[in-house]
Amino acid sequence: MLFSENIKIAIRALRANKMRSVLTILGIVIGVATVVALLSIGEGATASITSQIQSGGSNLLTVSPGKQQNMMSGTGQSRQASHMYYDDYQLLERGLASNISAMVPVYQSSYTVKFGGESFNTNIVGVMEDHKDVRSFAIAEGRFITDGDNKSQSLVAVLGDTVARDLFGTLSPIGKTISINGVKFQVAGVLESKGASLGSPDDNIFIPIETGYAKLFGETALYNGRKTVNNILISVETTSAMDTVSAQAEYLIRRSHELAPTDELDFSVQSQADTLETLNSVTQTLTIFLGAIAGISLLVGGIGIMNIMLVTVTERTKEIGLRKAVGATKNQILTQFLIETVTLSLLGGILGILLGVGIALFFSVTGLIGSVITANSILLAFFFALVIGVFFGLYPAFRAANLHPMVALRYE
Amino acid sequence: MIHAEELMKVYQMGDNEVRALDGASFTIEKGEMVSIMGPSGSGKSTLMSIIGCLDAPTGGKYLLDGVAVENLDETQLAEVRGRKIGFIFQQFNLLARTSALENVMLPLTYAGVTGKEREARAMKALERVGLGDRTHHAPSELSGGQQQRVAIARALVNEPAILLADEPTGALDSKTGVEIMDLFQSLHRESGQTVILVTHDAYVARHTERIIRLSDGAIVSDEANLNPIKAGTPRAEE
Numbered sequence: 001m002l003f004s005e006n007i008k009i010a011i012r013a014l015r016a017n018k019m020r021s022v023l024t025i026l027g028i029v030i031g032v033a034t035v036v037a038l039l040s041i042g043e044g045a046t047a048s049i050t051s052q053i054q055s056g057g058s059n060l061l062t063v064s065p066g067k068q069q070n071m072m073s074g075t076g077q078s079r080q081a082s083h084m085y086y087d088d089y090q091l092l093e094r095g096l097a098s099n100i101s102a103m104v105p106v107y108q109s110s111y112t113v114k115f116g117g118e119s120f121n122t123n124i125v126g127v128m129e130d131h132k133d134v135r136s137f138a139i140a141e142g143r144f145i146t147d148g149d150n151k152s153q154s155l156v157a158v159l160g161d162t163v164a165r166d167l168f169g170t171l172s173p174i175g176k177t178i179s180i181n182g183v184k185f186q187v188a189g190v191l192e193s194k195g196a197s198l199g200s201p202d203d204n205i206f207i208p209i210e211t212g213y214a215k216l217f218g219e220t221a222l223y224n225g226r227k228t229v230n231n232i233l234i235s236v237e238t239t240s241a242m243d244t245v246s247a248q249a250e251y252l253i254r255r256s257h258e259l260a261p262t263d264e265l266d267f268s269v270q271s272q273a274d275t276l277e278t279l280n281s282v283t284q285t286l287t288i289f290l291g292a293i294a295g296i297s298l299l300v301g302g303i304g305i306m307n308i309m310l311v312t313v314t315e316r317t318k319e320i321g322l323r324k325a326v327g328a329t330k331n332q333i334l335t336q337f338l339i340e341t342v343t344l345s346l347l348g349g350i351l352g353i354l355l356g357v358g359i360a361l362f363f364s365v366t367g368l369i370g371s372v373i374t375a376n377s378i379l380l381a382f383f384f385a386l387v388i389g390v391f392f393g394l395y396p397a398f399r400a401a402n403l404h405p406m407v408a409l410r411y412e
Numbered sequence: 413m414i415h416a417e418e419l420m421k422v423y424q425m426g427d428n429e430v431r432a433l434d435g436a437s438f439t440i441e442k443g444e445m446v447s448i449m450g451p452s453g454s455g456k457s458t459l460m461s462i463i464g465c466l467d468a469p470t471g472g473k474y475l476l477d478g479v480a481v482e483n484l485d486e487t488q489l490a491e492v493r494g495r496k497i498g499f500i501f502q503q504f505n506l507l508a509r510t511s512a513l514e515n516v517m518l519p520l521t522y523a524g525v526t527g528k529e530r531e532a533r534a535m536k537a538l539e540r541v542g543l544g545d546r547t548h549h550a551p552s553e554l555s556g557g558q559q560q561r562v563a564i565a566r567a568l569v570n571e572p573a574i575l576l577a578d579e580p581t582g583a584l585d586s587k588t589g590v591e592i593m594d595l596f597q598s599l600h601r602e603s604g605q606t607v608i609l610v611t612h613d614a615y616v617a618r619h620t621e622r623i624i625r626l627s628d629g630a631i632v633s634d635e636a637n638l639n640p641i642k643a644g645t646p647r648a649e650e
């Protein structure tokens with residue numbers, strides 16, 4: 001019997017029970033969609049992290065308070081217990097002489113921003129002039145924060161792309177006055193968008209860090225009367241010097257924090273590569289976790305299909321008896337029902353792929369998470385659907401093939 | 413040639429055993445037209461299903477063209493059912509939502525006939541039973557008599573040597589029944605097919621050349637009917 005003929009029979013049978021067919025493949029649709037969306041988003045996250053590492057300057061060291069900055073184990077406790085101080089920055093400025101191209105402190109906190117009728121909370125980042133080079137920012141309009149701004153503690157602000165658009169729409173923000181937590185700042189510049197990547201400046205407002213300490217951050221930025229920072233960014237001249245500079249910085253801060261050689265560090269010096277590794281391990285854990293959910297969904301979907309196929313075989317017992325009576329062999333019946341199951345699961349697979357691609361596109365278009373749809377993920381999903389169809393179709397198909405023709409014909 | 417010796421078919425129902433066939437022996441030569449009669453439950457359908465290789469006897473011997481059917485494997489049985497035997501069921505057993513033409517093509521499909529030839533042969537069979545203009549109707553769009561004709565066309569399409577019909581006129585009115593009998597007679601006359609049909613109706617049985625009577629699974633009489641009625645001639649006083 002021709003393959004196309006079997007497909008035709010399968011489609012006719014599936015159309016005879018449209019609603020049932022749709023419900024049956026739902027499990028597969030969800031499972032496959034999850035697999036496709038997951039792989040695409042995972043791929044996108046990796047790509048965006050990697051590109052960000054490259055765009056943020058590859059020879060960047062980040063000194064931050066708390067132990068190893070790991071998303072999974074970096075608990076609030078260990079962070080609260082330790083602080084980075086503005087003094088630490090000055091210490092490093094003095095102590096690290098060679099191989100450094102720039103070094104900047106960062107203090108950031110969330111405040112309400114207002115302009116005209118617009119008002120929302122966003123991240124205010126206190127920075128120095130070199131911050132722009134260290135983070136490879138590009139200016140879209142106006143200028144960035146300067147050393148002069150810091151010296152005179154000017155009330156100027158530079159807006160990220162999203163903030164600028166949310167506050168001003170199509171208006172040019174340059175020269176306008178915005179209010180941050182009630183303090184008036186004049187907009188001096190707007191940054192170019194860096195897209196929906198991790199740590200993108202788009203949602204941030206940059207102000208001179210000295211202005212921040214003096215007029216905005218207030219008591220919260222102090223600890224025991226000392227000015228704190230969120231982290232210190234060190235741009236190293238060459239990749240080969242990274243380890244040396246990292247060790248020097250660690251030594252200097254360890255001494256200033258008066259830690260005994262056996263004490264655990266209350267801060268960390270991480271390169272972008274370290275961050276990448278940490279993030280990747282997080283992404284990987286998430287991928288495995290969600291992958292397991294997708295797997296379970298596929299399994300449940302497969303069992304659902306098998307269940308319905310068993311019902312179908314029972315319902316069509318008379319048909320099977322008749323087919324045998326007019327000369328169908330065991331193998332022909334087996335093939336017919338196997339193809340029917342595979343058609344069902346592949347249909348689910350195709351719908352799932354479409355849905356998964358849709359979800360992935362939705363994420364990247366809305367800018368939530370970048371996603372990259374690869375041919376591999378689609379092939380993998382298709383293959384999964386095929387395997388499930390064959391695996392869960394075999395038993396019902398064998399049941400059908402082994403029916404005794406006379407018993408089947410007499411079945412009521 | 414059909415040769416049966418001491419055929420037994422015993423169903424075990426709990427402690428009772430039901431003897432659907434209880435030692436039936438007979439021989440039907442190639443080209444004969446035979447009817448099988450008997451009260452309900454006497455084993456007629458059981459016997460037909462054994463002759464049609466749809467079921468195996470629990471005892472005795474059944475030779476089809478000299479071959480012991482019990483020695484055939486599944487694939488060989490499928491081939492016999494598909495090519496040597498045309499089975500017409502009392503309940504028609506047509507595939508729903510499937511056109512008359514496709515129903516008739518079914519045995520050809522399993523026999524490996526494809527494409528234009530398959531369609532042409534199915535068309536020819538439908539024309540033979542007078543349904544050339546109903547090829548694309550699904551069973552639900554056909555009358556009972558038309559459905560029975562589709563079932564007959566399906567049984568004919570592979571040009572089997574043996575036609576088996578279990579109460580082919582049972583569900584039809586007498587006029588349609590006569591038309592069906594006419595069809596069987598002409599098939600028998602023109603292609604020399606062996607025709608075996610089961611009937612309750614003595615008038616239908618008298619259209620055949622030989623009448624076998626069953627009772628409780630055994631043959632109680634087996635007689636020649638020297639002057640079979642020619643279908644379509646006015647019904648004589650009973």
Ligand SMILES: Nc1ncnc2c1ncn2[C@@H]1O[C@H](COP(=O)(O)OP(=O)(O)OP(=O)(O)O)[C@@H](O)[C@H]1O
Nearest residue numbers: 423425430431432451452453454455456457458459
């Ligand atoms: N699967 C089965 N299990 C048990 N008994 C069965 C089975 N099939 C048939 N029988 C019994 O075998 C006997 C013969 O059945 P069969 O169908 O051959 O009768 P029949 O002569 O065709 O009757 P009718 O004229 O009513 O169609 C009956 O008594 C029936 O109950």
Ligand SMILES: [Mg+2]
Nearest residue numbers: 456457458578
């Ligand atoms: Mg019967």
